[in-house]
Amino acid sequence: MGQAFRATAPGKLILVGEYAVLEGGAAISAAVDRFAAANLLVSSGRSELRIANTGDRFPFSHTDGAVDWHADPGIYGDLLIAALDALRDDRVAIRALPPFEIELCTRQFYSDASGDAQKIGVGSSAALTVAVVATLQACMGETPSLRSCLAAHRILQHGTGSGVDIATSWHGGVIAVRPDAVAPAVESLRWPEDFYLRPVWSGNAASTTAMLGRLKAFGRNSPQAYEALMTKLSAGALAAQAPWRASRSGELFDALQDYGELLRELDDKASIGIWSDGHRRLRSLAQRVGVGYKPSGAGGGDFGLAFSADAQRLDEFARQADESVVKQPVELHWTQDGLISGVAAG
Numbered sequence: 001m002g003q004a005f006r007a008t009a010p011g012k013l014i015l016v017g018e019y020a021v022l023e024g025g026a027a028i029s030a031a032v033d034r035f036a037a038a039n040l041l042v043s044s045g046r047s048e049l050r051i052a053n054t055g056d057r058f059p060f061s062h063t064d065g066a067v068d069w070h071a072d073p074g075i076y077g078d079l080l081i082a083a084l085d086a087l088r089d090d091r092v093a094i095r096a097l098p099p100f101e102i103e104l105c106t107r108q109f110y111s112d113a114s115g116d117a118q119k120i121g122v123g124s125s126a127a128l129t130v131a132v133v134a135t136l137q138a139c140m141g142e143t144p145s146l147r148s149c150l151a152a153h154r155i156l157q158h159g160t161g162s163g164v165d166i167a168t169s170w171h172g173g174v175i176a177v178r179p180d181a182v183a184p185a186v187e188s189l190r191w192p193e194d195f196y197l198r199p200v201w202s203g204n205a206a207s208t209t210a211m212l213g214r215l216k217a218f219g220r221n222s223p224q225a226y227e228a229l230m231t232k233l234s235a236g237a238l239a240a241q242a243p244w245r246a247s248r249s250g251e252l253f254d255a256l257q258d259y260g261e262l263l264r265e266l267d268d269k270a271s272i273g274i275w276s277d278g279h280r281r282l283r284s285l286a287q288r289v290g291v292g293y294k295p296s297g298a299g300g301g302d303f304g305l306a307f308s309a310d311a312q313r314l315d316e317f318a319r320q321a322d323e324s325v326v327k328q329p330v331e332l333h334w335t336q337d338g339l340i341s342g343v344a345a346g
Contacts, residue, residue, distance in 0.1 A: 002041055002042030002043060002044065002098075002100075003041075003042045003139075003343065004039065004040065004041045004042070004343065004344035005039070005040045005041075005135045005138045005139050005341070005342070005343055005344055006037065006038070006039050006040075006135065006341070006342065006343075006344040007037070007038050007130070007131040007132075007134035007135045007138070007144070007339060007340065007341035007342075008035045008036065008037045008038075008131055008337075008339075008340050008341075009035065009036055009126075009127040009128070009130035009131045009134070009169040009170070009338065009339045009340075010031040010032060010033065010034065010035050010036075010127055010168075010169055010172060010335055010337055010338065011031070011032045011034040011035075011036070011108075011109060011122035011123040011124060011126075011127050011169070012029050012030065012031050012032060012122060012123045012126070012127075012164075012165050012168035012169060013029065013030055013032055013122060013199055013296045013297060013303055013305070013332075014027055014028070014029045014164065014296055014297050015027075015028040015029060015030055015174070015197065015240075015256075015296065015305060016028050016236075016237050016240045016255070016256060016259050016294075017029075017164075017177075017233075017237035017240075017259075018233075018259075018263060018295070018296070018297055018298065018299070019215065019230070019233055019263070019266060019298075020230060020233035020234045020236070020237045021162035021164050021177070021179050021237075022162060022212075022215075022230075023230045023234065024178070024179050024180075024234075025178075025179075025230070025233060025234035025237050025238075026176060026177065026178045026234070026237050026238055026241065027162075027164050027176070027177050027178075027237055028174065028175070028176050028177075028189065028237075028240060028241065028244060029164050029165070029167070029168040029174070029175055029177055030168065030173070030174040030175075030334050031168050031169065031171075031172040031173060031174075031334065031335050031336070031337065031338060032122050032199065032332050032333065032334060032335060033332065033333045033334070033335040033337075034108040034109050034120070034122055034124075034127075034332070035108055035127065035337075036104075036105065036106050036108070036109070036124055036127035036128035036130075036131050036169075037052075037104070037105040037131055038102060038103070038104055038105075038128070038131035038132045038134070038135045039102065039103045039105075039135070039344060040100050040101070040102045040103075040135040040136070040138075040139055041100065041101045041102075042098050042099070042100055042139065043098070043099040043100050043101050044099070045099055046059055046061075046099055046101075047059065047060050047061060047062055047099045047100055047101065048060070048101045048102075049073055049076060049077060049080055049101075049102055049104070050101065050102070050103040050104070051073075051076055051103075051104055051105075052103050052104065052105035052107065053105065053106060053107055053110075056073070058070065058071055058072075058073035058076075058077060059071075060077075062084070062097070062099075064088070066084075067080065067081055067084065076104055078156060079104075079125070079128060079129060079132060079152075079156055080102070080132060082129070082152045082153070082155040082156040083129065083132045083133045083136055083152045084136070085152070085155050086133065086148050086149075086151035086152035086155055087133070087136060087137065087140070087148060087152075096140065096141075097136070097139065097140055098139075100139060102132070102135065104128060104131075104132065106124045106127075106128055109122065109124035109127075111201075111328070111330045118205045119205055120201070120205065120302060120303070120330055120332075121205060121206055121208060121297060121298070121301070121302035121303070122302070122303065122332070123165040123168070123169065125153075125156070125165075126153060126165035126166045126168075126169050127165075127169045129149060129152050129153045129156060129166065129169075130149045130166060130169040130170055130339050131339070131341075132152075133148050133149045133152050134149070134339055134341040135341065138341060138342070138343070144339065144341050146166070146167065146170045146183065147183055149166050149169075149170060150163050150166050150167075150183055150184075153165075153166050160212075162177075162179040162184070163177075163179055163180075163183065163184045164177045164179065164184065167184050167186050168338075169338065169339065170338050170339050171186060171188060171338045172335060172336050172337045172338025172339070173188055173189075173335075173336045173338065174188075174189045174190075174191060174334070175187060175188055175189060176189055176241055176244075189244060189245065191334075192243075192244055192247040192249065192252060193247040194247065194249050194309055195247065195249040195252055195253070195307065195308075195309050196307065196308055196309070196310075196311050196314050197305050197306070197307045198305070198306045198307070198314055198317075198318055199296070199303045199304075199305060199332040199333075199334075200282055200293075200303060200304045200305065200306050200318065200321055200326070201302075201303055201326055201329050201330035201332070202276065202278035202279055202282065202295075202301050202302060202303065202304055202326065203278040203301070203325070203326045203328075204276065204278055204301040204302075205301055205302060206276070206298060206299065206300035206301030206302045207300065208297070208298040208300075210273075210300075211272045211273055211274070211298045211299070211300050212298065214270060214271060214272045214273070215270055215272055218269070218270035218271075218272070222269075222270075225269060226270075229262075229265065229266050229269065229270075232262055232265075233259075233262050233263075233266065236255070236258055236259045236262045237259065239255045239258070239259075240252060240255035240256060240259065243255060249309040250309070252307075253292055253307065253308070253309065256292055256294055256305070256307055257292050257294070259294060260283075260292075260293065260294030260295070263275070263294065263295060263299065267299075272299070272300070273299070273300045274295055274298070274299030274300060275295065275299060276295075276299065276300050276301050278301060278304075278325075278326070279293075279295045279299060279301075279304050281325050282304055282306070282321060282325055282326070283304075285317065285320055285321055285324075285325055286306055286317060289313060289316055289317040289320065290308070290310075290313055291306050291307065291308040291310075291313055291314055291317045292306065292307045292308060293305065293306050293307070294307075303330075303332065306318065306321075
């Protein structure tokens, strides 16, 4: 049996800075306890991509990182090709890459509370990209690098995206991120004292691609209004960073609430669908209980964030949300873990 390598990387939620990051604005993002995994086994002859979620297998051959599929593996194959393309800069290492079998798993990014699994939007693509690149680099005798993960994800996303999700999956914990053309500037943060944030499932999955398409159309049709809103969002995201670092809970509460209102203004003018029915119901409940609430990420569904300086009040909000607003709640927690990579045991 050949040498085996394994890597896991977490998903993420953006806490503040949604949409602003698309135009270079800052964000605060945190890793969540849903992990993508890649397991690579050096093979004696053939190469194969395996999808743990479905049990599907896709044999392939590769020369200098160029892949020839025997059958189309879809998006998982695109991801593997993007990872190999990003690593082609090191021609010697790519040429030395032996045949390998690689298994990809994103089961933790699906909810099947009722037996009807749906994907939850916490960055599975980025997490899996980080895990795949890390296992390939380990197999090539290289130290896994954030730069290569970012390059692979840019290839997979056709040059779009801020890199915030990749950086969060790589570092874990909670980070402040400012996008850059090459690599985002990243600062690890501590969680603020006496201020609590809780992920809340909105009840429905969202289509980020569709919402970003509507945003792009708005920018094309109303460039001045688009620029003005992005400027306000960037300023609003920055306004949250100082009180976060200093644990000034009152100012942080206001900054997150204000950012939620800016997202609503963007939604009203661009008709993106950020504040979906689920998010609006949760915000109404939050107002009655006395906690703050905003969507996380692109919005439209998936997760929102409830926040307060009063942990008991936040617990009461979560209880009422589970009972009366959100059907089949999805439990999610923060994690300090980022990429974990190495030689597989056994």
